[in-house]
Amino acid sequence: MQKKILLVLIGILFYSINMIKACTIFSCSRGGEVFAAANEDDTTPFTRIWYNPTTRDRYGSVCFGGPDMQVASAMNEYGLFFDFAAANYDISKLKQLNIYKGFLMWEVLGKCKNVKEAIAIIKKYDYNSPSQVLLADKEGNSILINPKGIIEKKGEFQVNANCNSINGKLSCRRPEIVNEELSASKNISLDFFKNILNKTHQEGDLPTLYSTICDLKRGIIYVYLFHDYNNVYTIDLKAELKKGYRIENLADHFPVSFAYESFSKNHSLYAKESILQEMKIKGTDSTIDYYLAESSKQLPQNKNLDSALLEVALQLVKYSWNEHTHGGMWDYWFSFPKGYEIQQYQDARLTSAEKIFNYLSEKENPDLKLKNFIYEMYGYVNLIQGDHTTAKEYYNKSVSNPEDSYKVTLIRGKEILSRIR
Known part of the structure; x- marks a missing residue:
């Protein structure tokens, strides 16, 4: 993991x-x-x-x-x-x-x-x-x-x-x-x-x-x-x-x-890419629901599934932002100043990412830094979709224990909270 x-x-x-x-x-x-x-x-x-x-x-x-x-x-x-x-x-x-x-x-x-x-x-x-x-x-x-x-x-x-x-x-x-x-x-x-x-x-x-x-x-x-x-x-x-x-x-x-x-199948991102390809064929919602259900079973073959699902959710946000900005990269991810400008828009990909982040945020996870990172991402997709109340709640969770958060989560979380208080 x-x-x-x-x-x-x-x-x-x-x-x-x-x-x-x-x-x-x-x-x-x-x-x-x-x-x-x-x-x-x-x-x-x-x-x-x-x-x-x-x-x-x-x-x-x-x-x-x-x-x-x-x-x-x-x-x-x-x-x-x-x-x-x-x-x-x-x-x-x-x-x-x-x-x-x-x-x-x-x-x-x-x-x-x-x-x-x-x-x-x-x-x-x-x-x-x-x-x-x-x-x-x-x-x-x-x-x-x-x-x-x-x-x-x-x-x-x-x-x-x-x-x-x-x-x-x-x-x-x-x-x-x-x-x-x-x-x-x-x-x-x-x-x-x-x-x-x-x-x-x-x-x-x-x-x-x-x-x-x-x-x-x-x-x-x-x-x-x-x-x-x-x-x-x-x-x-x-x-x-x-x-x-x-x-x-x-x-x-x-x-x-x-x-x-052969080269692609040996790469660590292959599981994530496979899920994205399956979404094109079977539909986004049904594919996500299937893999969330598989994750809940906690079978040995699914030990890396949560990591793949997290990567899928992040990819959906990157896709959404890319289209929203006419081809630009996700400034928030790279902590660029423009990334902190709160923009609101609706996109089905954000809704799908929100479902995954929500599921992962509620799942027990001994890795507290990762947990707080997921809180941050869940807060972010709610922020972009206009739900400032939920965004504020989860951003606060992501920075509540600084020693248990990634440095970038603290930086971004505190900056966003200063703008939505």
């Missing part, structure tokens, strides 16, 4: 692109073509893709990320692209006085058409992630952004990649291979970029979960799952945005793969 909770609570204190363990990202403008491409390497499968149509305040976009709905990479309707690679910058050693109170690249994605416009926003703030991001546009411009500043492209291409440890050994050939390939070529094409991705993909414990090639001029994205470059999911972004907002599992766009399924 404790191992599961570590997964549930990962990244609560602040947003960190550190979760992207290793990636190979590059862009190139040559011969009138402009492409950007990436291998996304990580330990957590179940990649999500979500489409965010144009609103009064934001440009339309498509985002890729993990189940936590953090944006790992994205492209907007004007061909502005970004992608992150983990780095080792020690933020604590830098004097950062003007930090953006949220996810800066999300602001850039929604407000900027090109790199020039993006730089105007980025220079206003101190970049406070230990990662490095490559930002490219359809005009052929690109920059690298890290806590120490902005690096503009020199020449026709730019590479954003890192060295990572695999079985105790550093793997640094990936950026070298990209540089060698791009330096030796005269023209660029889809097949050429696919070949580079194939040469730099990873397998084993830190595999390439998915790969993308973005034709920035035409607004087309070619996606490959789990380093299989023979099957492609093609996205015409403008056409897809016309279909409206939606979240999808990336794997649903590809034929069944033994390698991907």
